[in-house]
Amino acid sequence: MTIFDSLTEKERLMFGIIVVLTILTLFLGYSYFTEKDRSPTALNKGTIKKETSALETSTPVTDDKTKNPSKVLMVDVKGAVRSPDVYQITNGKRINDVILMAGGFTEDANPNGINLAKLLEDEMVVYVPEIGESGENPAFSQIQEEGGRVNINKADATELQEIPGIGPTKAGAIIRYREEHGPFQSIEDLTNVPGIGEKTLEQMKEKITI
Known part of the structure; x- marks a missing residue:
């Protein structure tokens, strides 16, 4: 006759409950520490990805x-x-x-x-x-040519504003056009710049050169 056989039915029930709770506690404890060990690795990967993205988007x-x-x-x-x-x-x-x-x-x-x-x-x-x-x-002879004309291929934003009809916005547009398309091949190419039409070109024609 074993010790278990000598227990009453109520004692057997209590014993079974204790065994089940013990197994459940061990399982939950194992799962907790396993997830805790994994979480730093996942965090580091996420951090690296964010840092890489920041570098990719901050290219000057x-x-x-x-x-x-x-x-x-x-x-x-x-x-x-x-x-x-x-x-x-x-x-x-x-x-x-x-x-x-x-x-x-x-x-x-x-x-x-x-x-x-x-x-x-x-x-x-x-x-x-x-x-x-x-x-x-x-x-400044590269900017101001003979007759006081402004070289539209070499003038900076401040110098471009010396041209009649050119303010800060249009000066910026001229510089962006040069950066994207290269030097102007003719004075008439200025009409390709947003905000500069034939009428504006006529006003400045005698003041600019390339």
């Missing part, structure tokens, strides 16, 4: 003058610098960079009329006047 938009940094520009530096010459410099550099390549300003230099932050362009002339020197600064 580059200007047409800087998106090809391997291009080499030829810039003629003249005037009151220590070593006037024609310099080779990579795309995306500014007037200040090429002046430093030329040894910097001389003691007689007057840099007040020069925008040192302006991006360089190929075949550009940078002229540094001396103190007391008068006359137009050739550093």
Whole structure:
């Protein structure tokens, strides 16, 4: 006769309930700790995916003058610098960079009329006047051509607004057109820019060049 056989019916029932609860507790405990071990891995995968997406969507938009940094520009530096010459410099550099390549300003230099932050362009002339020197600064001869005309292929937003009928919105549209389609091949191509029609073109025709 076993110990179980000696138990009353009520005691057997209680014993069975205890066994079932014990098994259920062990099962739930095993499931809890198994899921707890897995959750950090799932979280890390989700985090990595979000971080990757953030990197993909935060790619900077580059200007047409800087998106090809391997291009080499030829810039003629003249005037009151220590070593006037024609310099080779990579795309995306500014007037200040090429002046430093030329040894910097001389003691007689007057840099007040020069925008040192302006991006360089190929075949550009940078002229540094001396103190007391008068006359137009050739550093901007790429923008302002003969007769005071504005070069629509090289002028920035501020310079484009010197053209009759061109405000900030249209100046921005002109720059976007250049970035997307390249330089204007003719003055008439301006009519392809949103907001500029034949009438607007007639108003500015004598003030622009390419």
